[in-house]
Amino acid sequence: MNTSSSRSKAKTLAAVLLLGMLAGCAGGSKSSSCTNCVPPVKPEFLYATALNQIALFNVDTTDGTLTLPLGANPGTFPGPNDAEGLVADPRRDFFSFPISPGVWCAYLILITVTGG
């Protein structure tokens, strides 16, 4: 068995996986060979607590318009009946990558459940 070749293949595979995850992290893919590329749109979301639900809207970053995601009843998720607090948190696990110091591409949403 050629140890050097195996190591090389392993490094290549790791690099491909890393690039793939980074592309997904950025919300789109971009070929390194493309020219006149349009940068991928960075998605922005608004979450609001409401009675027994969390509402999700897509944010149009050019004009501020809020739209519901496509699909059947997609914009709400079951939530606590009287959520007082809502916070988005940068996630630190191995699926996340720092884009710049202190800024991460994946997040958690944490919600206070009143009374419990």
Added chain:
Amino acid sequence: MRVFNIDNSNGRLTEVTGSPFPVDASGPRGLVTDVGGKFLFVADFNSNEISVFNIGSNGALTRVTGSPFFVVGGSSPAFLLLHPSGNFLYTSNLNSPTGAISAFSINATTGALTQISGSPFPTVGSSPGPSSMASDPAGKFLYVSLGGTANANNQVAAFTVNSSTGALTPIAGSPVTVGRDPQGLAVTPDGKFLFIANFLDNTISAFSIDAASGVLTPITGSPFTANNAPSRVAIDPSGKFLDVTNNVGGNISVFTINASTGLLSPIAGSPFGTLTQPKDLVIVKIL
């Protein structure tokens, strides 16, 4: 405490394994994370404590050593504010007779809280009902809304923040008058303007912030008409838009913010959504 993972491509939420997590708090209210996303801080309204959790790589919450931390001299801690430096944590004591703000230093390694000298810091007397807080991006100033319906003060108190100790000092002219039952408030990313939701007036008060002193001056046109019972506010990361939950209106208003004057103008189509009693909101930008 319920914890959800966000799908970065479409924003959909998936509750993480183990959620909801017990927090052993009878009245969890406000919550913030530290700058790095390592710790979660939760104000317990009923027990006069702040609980601190380590946020695991899978979103699981584990109480840190020493938690919960008692709010000495506090009364019904409601909302939390993390200082932009990440060094200090503030909580508003909703039922404090002096509307006091409690301040803590944060151990960056363990998440432990230590109440700082001079804390709690009074706002004004006669049970002003301090609730939401906001700071400028540099962390030089702290603003807190003084609301409530039973004993409404309808004001916003302003403090300078000692960058070394976290201590608060009232700003000249503080508090300033706003609309009835002020609740959520937010400062623009450039630190130039402060917006406050006036729940009972259906308006948004807007102020310019003096960069040197933190003094608030109402901007021309303020207050601005909102929808029914504006509750919480959030500013888009770009600083171009102000989003407001309307608790009775059941929707979300969106305004453009004039970068020079702070003037608010509703965007086309606003308000958006049909919700039941929307309250808190957060904007997440995927980078």
